[in-house]
Each structure stands twice: as structure tokens, then as C-alpha cells.
């Protein structure tokens with residue numbers, strides 16, 4: 200199986216820079232427009248409970264500004280569920296969230312949280328929103344996603360990315376192998392696998408080469424690169440690397 204790998208661009212950290220000064224600039228909506236113009240396949244935005252980057256009002260503005268599918272990352276709370284139902288994004292990716300964390304540190308415990316997640320998955324699905332679960336690449340979590348009826352999972356690639364940054368080639372290869380095996384298992388279970396977190400020009404190609412993966416979501420690195428080369432060039436370069444890995 201090999202299909203064109205979609206690139207979803209996470210624009211959260213454009214909002215992080217905006218919020219640093221409390222004004223309107225830089226506007227994540229402008230980032231979404233650029234992603235659309237340059238051929239990105241989707242916009243990902245994580246409305247954190249503490250609103251440290253994306254804010255409620257950004258969601259409608261992003262949706263109004265572009266026809267690209269919006270993948271709303273959200274914690275499994277009643278508040279976020281109500282927001283998702285009101286905004287009707289193309290997809291909702293349920294992520295674990297801790298107020299004090301610097302970023303999303305690990306995957307959602309879909310197995311341990313079955314009873315909390317089940318009604319949320321059902322209500323999102325009933326509203327026509329494609330549910331994704333941001334999980335570690337493990338059999339236990341994949342089987343839990345299947346029991347919950349999630350059509351999509353996104354594998355957290357943070358451990359893979361950290362191993363590379365640590366220069367630990369053995370751990371990096373182990374993590375890559377785990378993501379590849381779980382991507383194949385996801386397809387066997389009828390689930391569409393995506394991946395993301397901490398992906399960069401340096402580490403994206405081995406992940407992009409996993410034929411079963413349908414989509415990568417990449418944000419922080421692209422926004423960082425955009426400071427130097429512009430968002431358009433950064434997205435184009437990432438797209439090229441993905442295409443080189445999966446011709």
C-alpha cells in the first residue's frame with residue numbers, strides 16, 4: 200500500500216509568537232492561508248485548555264479563511280467537546296493534556312481511559328467529525344482505539360525525534376521500527392494511521408517512507424524555520440522531503 204502522504208501543518212506556534220506581545224501579529228490565519236496557497240493538505244490547531252497559543256476565536260477565522268480541512272486537537276473534556284461540536288472541524292484529534300507540560304509529552308492512554316473517551320468519540324462521530332486519537336505506537340493502544348471505534352490514530356513521534364536529537368541511533372531505529380509495525384497493524388485493524396510531533400527536515404524521511412501512513416502533522420519546526428526562510432519555503436521544503444521519501 201502506498202498513497203500520497205498528506206501534510207497537515209500545525210500553526211499553533213504562530214499564535215505563540217502573537218500571544219507573546221498580546222496583539223494580533225503574527226496572525227495564525229495568515230499562516231493558514233499561506234499553507235493553503237502552497238499546497239498543504241490540512242491545518243492542525245490545538246486549542247489548549249489554557250489557551251497558550253490558539254484561542255477560541257482563531258478557530259472560526261481559520262475555518263472562514265481556507266477550505267483546507269481543519270484538524271482540531273483537543274483534550275477529552277466536556278468544554279472541548281462542546282467547542283468541537285459547535286465548530287464542526289473536519290477532524291478532531293483527542294490528545295492528552297497536562298497544564299504544566301511544555302508540550303504534549305506522550306500519547307493518550309486510550310486503553311486506560313476507555314470509559315471517559317467512549318461517549319466523546321461517539322458524540323464527535325455522530326456529528327460527522329472524523330475522530331483521531333493521538334497515541335503511542337503500541338498494540339494495546341491501537342486495540343483500544345479500535346474498541347472505541349476511532350477511524351484514525353496519530354502516532355506520537357516524540358520518542359523517535361528525541362532519540363535522534365540525543366544521537367542515539369539504536370533507540371531511533373527501534374522507535375522507527377515500532378511506528379512502522381504499528382502503522383501496518385493499524386491498517387489491518389481498519390484504522391488510518393497518521394504521525395506527528397517533533398518532526399523536522401532531519402528526521403522526517405524515514406517516517407514518511409512508512410507506506411501505511413496517510414498523514415503527517417508538523418508544526419513547531421516549520422514555524423521555527425519560517426522565521427529564517429518564510430513559511431511558504433519551509434512548507435515546500437518539507438513537502439519535497441516527504442515526496443523524496445515516498446516517490
Ligand SMILES: CC(=O)[C@@H](O)[C@H](O)COP(=O)(O)O
Nearest residue numbers: 211245272294302303396418
Ligand atoms: C498534540 C501536539 O503534539 C501538538 O499540538 C503540537 O505539538 C503543538 O502543541 P504544543 O506545543 O502545545 O504541544
Ligand SMILES: NCC(=O)COP(=O)(O)O
Nearest residue numbers: 209395396397416418419
Ligand atoms: N500532532 C502533532 C502536531 O500537530 C505537530 O507537532 P509539532 O511538529 O509541533 O511537534
